[in-house]
Amino acid sequence: MTPDGLPIRILLAKLGFDGHDRGLKVIARSLRDAGCEVVYLGLRQTTESVVIAAEQEDVAVIGISMHNAGHLTLGPMMVQAVADAGLDIPVIIGGIVPAADVPTLKAAGIFDVLGPGTPLETVVATVHAAAAAHPGSSV
Amino acid sequence: MLSVADGPCNYRVMSIDANPRAPAHRAPGPAAADGRVAESTMSGVPLDAVYGTEALGVPGAYPYTRGPYASMYRDKLWTMRMFAGFGLAADTNRRFHDLLDAGVTGLSTAFDMPTLMGRDSDHPWAVGEVGRAGVAVDTLADMDELFAGIDLGGVTTSMTINGPAVSVMAMYVAIADRRGTARSALGGTLQNDILKEFQAQKEYIFPPAPSVRLVTDLMRFARAEMPRWHPVSVSGYHIREAGSTAAQELGFTLANGFAYLEAAIRSGLTADEVAPRMSFFFNAHSDFFEEIGKYRAARRIWARWLRERWGARDERALRLRFHAQTSGVSLTAQQPEVNIARVALQALAAVLGGTQSLHTDAYDEALALPTEHAARIALRTQQVIAHETGVPAVADPLGGSAYVEWMTDELERQAEAIFAHIDELGGGSMLDGAIAGIENGYFVGEIADAAYRFEREVTTGERIIVGVSDFTEGAASQPSLQSIDPKIEAEQRARLDAVRRARSGDDVARALDGVATHARDPVRNVMPAVIDAVHAYATLGEITAALESVFGTYTEAAIA
Amino acid sequence: MSEGGAPDALLAEATAGSRRALGRLITIAESGGPSADALDRAMVGRPGPGWIVGIVGAPGVGKSTLTGRLAAGAAGGRPAEGAPRVAVIAVDPSSPLTGGAILGDRIRMQGLGDPRDVFVRSMAHRGAAGGLAGAVPIAVRVLGAVGVEVVIVETVGVGQIELEIVHVADTVIAALSAGWGDAIQASKAGLLEVADLLVVNKADRHGAADAVRDLEQMLDAGTATALGPDETWRPPVLTTVATAGTGVAELWTAATAHRAWLIATDRLARRRDDRRRHEIGRRAIDILAHEVDQRVAALGPTAAAATPEEAARRVVRQVRAGGD
Missing domain, CATH: 1.10.287 (Helix Hairpins)
Incomplete structure (x- = not known):
């Protein structure tokens, strides 16, 4: 919930060819059960399709799942696409990201990186923190 | 570099037969030196090939619960898979030659993500993916280079490809044609299991019904022209990796096998003609006895359904044979060395369950592409099971255990409930039921619910993952990781450009038109037209687009 | 960018074509309370959308695919400036236990084409307080106020939610899939009573002709008992294969005919007046x-x-x- 009692809206998507969506679906259910409204965009999205959906759906947070080692390219591209659209929406990356790459991603503007084995409570807490840290993205 | 794989799920890499000189299972007598199984305990106690009462039944006899062959690993040890290669066709070809020089006769080819999706290396989404998790194949020129200097009639080739299987098979056939190798001399396996792509791995291209038609076209083509070829490997591995339970893996996979069988029968073939060329691919996960029960139940179910529902009589049709791979998703990024123990126990379950072939994952795969060191430990793990534990000496050593027999019955019961549901969805057709279940979200919903239930149990502490949810250590130890040369992508794109410049545009257009025309007619086989197109150097992406113009493109509708 | 509070500024931005402003306005409409009231007040005097089409049907009949096709066809591309001509509001149920929801209608809308051509918004039902009849009317007013001409409201086929569509839409399309018993299920669910058009989707399947025949027979039987929302409009029964786009143009033409009939018989204004009273x-x-x-x-x-x-x-x- 946001401070005014409304559900947090979060968009979940994967970029490109990669079809590993087990984690994304587990996270979707987990956030639903934590009271969030999950706009599920699923597989084979582009940074542009994510941005358009984020605008129309007015989500507070964008979650991108990565399993194809493209995070160092696609992560910063996603952040840039959000900024180019003039949006203030935090981007969280989940999936297989080596710990060594996390500082690079954070420096590029990724709000947080949730690696393999992250407890579901931590995922939910991170989404709440991201929504709270960007009040411009909620009413 | 020895090995390359895709994160936790490295089933799409190249592999070789690591004990190629082991005799065929039909040949009795002592095994060759590197495939020998001791027939006594390490203390010298002689052992029979199998134990049990008459009521328990024996391996090699209907319903094959205890194994497909009478003496199992005494006749032929399981095939150990060792991964190698990546990148450009030339890189992989060099590796193939090294392996062949070492006496290997079975080559296994994995393709990179753009190829698996039927797209060319210059597709916008191909950035960062070209040659990464397998070899990049855009045109016949790549396939020719991949198998340059290799006698296609003298090796068997396994190809892990699904959505664009017709195009890749056509390229293989086309290079054989050009070299004067008879199609009937070609031996190998195509994964070509599109149903599990919709259900789990998500590497689909066209909608389900035309996709199954392409599978059937390949089964018909292989039946008519390539009798040594296995045109379908029905795969539960990816269903399990997507988060299913063991019973769902078993039930969905066998149901998919029934669906392909039904599709082939509708196209005019018989169960006895098709089933002997079908093989299976299962996961080897962490719950030891559940996995063993799963493999035993799979054999029994397949034999009974083939005989009772489809009237199969040929024992080669009734006998289910499978490849197993340890579970990529069970590997942890935390304390990665512990994965060596996980892999060993999973591999042991697959062997006790009677697998015909086995791939063991490298311990560092939860983090990135595996290193040569880690891949070697994975192979050594299998060798320890084969040569030190004594487990292969006796067929189905756990048969007759009250618990193992109960577990086998229980998994069979759960699978039967799944079959009943799919059969009902299809109004009495397992094929229609599989497609209906894909379209209404049944499979993905069941799998996602199971994955979520397990994650919740880990989160609440009901289940423990060592090193992740308990027994954790502060700082994560990071093994050294493998990386890929970014130059590969530019080189492959340049190769593709060169092929496009050199070919006749008119020939390509005419051939692609032929592909669409064949695709439009549901009773024609698309293979001859696709073979013509690859001969004209139509690219993989162009052939995919021609088929898409007729079949349409699939987007997953089910989210739950 | 105008944050939160100023509905007039957001309305101006959205009218000029800002997706972000329109997205924010719908969030305000959805949130209810004083800010939604203030927004509603700011919209007094602005026009509503020309046409509101409702689409209902059980899960799995291909509603979203159909919605995507209809929306793309109605939009026919994008205006040179301003808001898109067509918008979709897709309503899914919220979890009664946690209030959360997974909103997946966007990805089901195959054939929608360029996502910039149609404004798509997913909404959770958010339980009984508000629900479809709560936030959707304000959201529809917002879309009309910024220049959207056609609003398609798609609701999940669960219980009462889908029947609330009559209190939102001018023209209601009830979707079924081809299969044994589907027509009977639709009838039991009360769909026939709210539908202005009936469509049997997945008509390439076995059983499509049976479903059409069953529906026609039920409508025949229903004329004596005032089945159907209006005694002088007999809901046509159409067939589509939404995944391939087959029959979608014909469905849209039939829906357009319903709208023309509503206008010709002065029912459009009456329906809207009834809805406002409701x-x-x-x-x-x-x-x-x-x-x-x-x-x-x-x-x-x-x-x-x-x-x-x-x-x-x-x-x-x-x-x-x-x-x-």
Whole structure:
């Protein structure tokens, strides 16, 4: 919930060819059960399709799942696409990201990186923190 | 570099037969030196090939619960898979030659993500993916280079490809044609299991019904022209990796096998003609006895359904044979060395369950592409099971255990409930039921619910993952990781450009038109037209687009 | 960018074509309370959308695919400037336990084409308080106010939610899939009573002709018992294969004919007037219910001496006396 009692809206998507969506679906259910409204965009999205959906759906947070080692390219591209659209929406990356790459991603503007084995409570807490840290993205 | 794989799920890499000189299972007598199984305990106690009462039944006899062959690993040890290669066709070809020089006769080819999706290396989404998790194949020129200097009639080739299987098979056939190798001399396996792509791995291209038609076209083509070829490997591995339970893996996979069988029968073939060329691919996960029960139940179910529902009589049709791979998703990024123990126990379950072939994952795969060191430990793990534990000496050593027999019955019961549901969805057709279940979200919903239930149990502490949810250590130890040369992508794109410049545009257009025309007619086989197109150097992406113009493109509708 | 508070500025930005502003306005509409009231006030005098189409049907019949096709066809590309011509509001249920929801209709809308051509918004039903009849009417007013001409409201086929569509839409399309018993299920669910058009989707499947025949027979039987929302409009039964786009143009033409009939018979204005009264009535009940709840909660120990009926009458008297 946001401070005014409304559900947090979060968009979940994967970029490109990669079809590993087990984690994304587990996270979707987990956030639903934590009271969030999950706009599920699923597989084979582009940074542009994510941005358009984020605008129309007015989500507070964008979650991108990565399993194809493209995070160092696609992560910063996603952040840039959000900024180019003039949006203030935090981007969280989940999936297989080596710990060594996390500082690079954070420096590029990724709000947080949730690696393999992250407890579901931590995922939910991170989404709440991201929504709270960007009040411009909620009413 | 020895090995390359895709994160936790490295089933799409190249592999070789690591004990190629082991005799065929039909040949009795002592095994060759590197495939020998001791027939006594390490203390010298002689052992029979199998134990049990008459009521328990024996391996090699209907319903094959205890194994497909009478003496199992005494006749032929399981095939150990060792991964190698990546990148450009030339890189992989060099590796193939090294392996062949070492006496290997079975080559296994994995393709990179753009190829698996039927797209060319210059597709916008191909950035960062070209040659990464397998070899990049855009045109016949790549396939020719991949198998340059290799006698296609003298090796068997396994190809892990699904959505664009017709195009890749056509390229293989086309290079054989050009070299004067008879199609009937070609031996190998195509994964070509599109149903599990919709259900789990998500590497689909066209909608389900035309996709199954392409599978059937390949089964018909292989039946008519390539009798040594296995045109379908029905795969539960990816269903399990997507988060299913063991019973769902078993039930969905066998149901998919029934669906392909039904599709082939509708196209005019018989169960006895098709089933002997079908093989299976299962996961080897962490719950030891559940996995063993799963493999035993799979054999029994397949034999009974083939005989009772489809009237199969040929024992080669009734006998289910499978490849197993340890579970990529069970590997942890935390304390990665512990994965060596996980892999060993999973591999042991697959062997006790009677697998015909086995791939063991490298311990560092939860983090990135595996290193040569880690891949070697994975192979050594299998060798320890084969040569030190004594487990292969006796067929189905756990048969007759009250618990193992109960577990086998229980998994069979759960699978039967799944079959009943799919059969009902299809109004009495397992094929229609599989497609209906894909379209209404049944499979993905069941799998996602199971994955979520397990994650919740880990989160609440009901289940423990060592090193992740308990027994954790502060700082994560990071093994050294493998990386890929970014130059590969530019080189492959340049190769593709060169092929496009050199070919006749008119020939390509005419051939692609032929592909669409064949695709439009549901009773024609698309293979001859696709073979013509690859001969004209139509690219993989162009052939995919021609088929898409007729079949349409699939987007997953089910989210739950 | 105008954050939150200023509906006039957001309305101006959205009218000029800002997706972000329009997205934010719908969030305000959805959130209810004083900010939604302020937004509604700012929209007084602005036009509503020309046409509101509702699409209902059970899960799995291909509603979203159909919606995507219809929306793309109706949009026919994008205007040179300003808001898109067509918008979709896709409503999914919220979890009754946690209030959360997974909203997946966007990815089901195959054939929607360029995502910039149609404004798509997913909404969670958010339970009984509000629900379809709560946020959707304000959201529809927002879309009309910024220049959207056609709004398609798609609702999940669960229980009462889908029947609320009559209180939102001018033209209701009920979707079924081809299969044994589907027509009967639709009838039991009350779909035939709210539908202005019936469409059998997945018509390439076995059983499509049977479903069409079953529906026609039910409509025949229903003419005697005023089945159908209006006795002089017999809902046409059409067939589509939404995944391939087959029959979608014909469906849209038939829906357009329904709209023309509504206008020609002066029913469009009457329906909208009825809906407005319904919304006023529902809001009045909400206000009263809230006041009653507060006063019941404040009842003192003396209430124990009264019967429930006596106490209730006392509460009603208090509410009446306290109102303005």
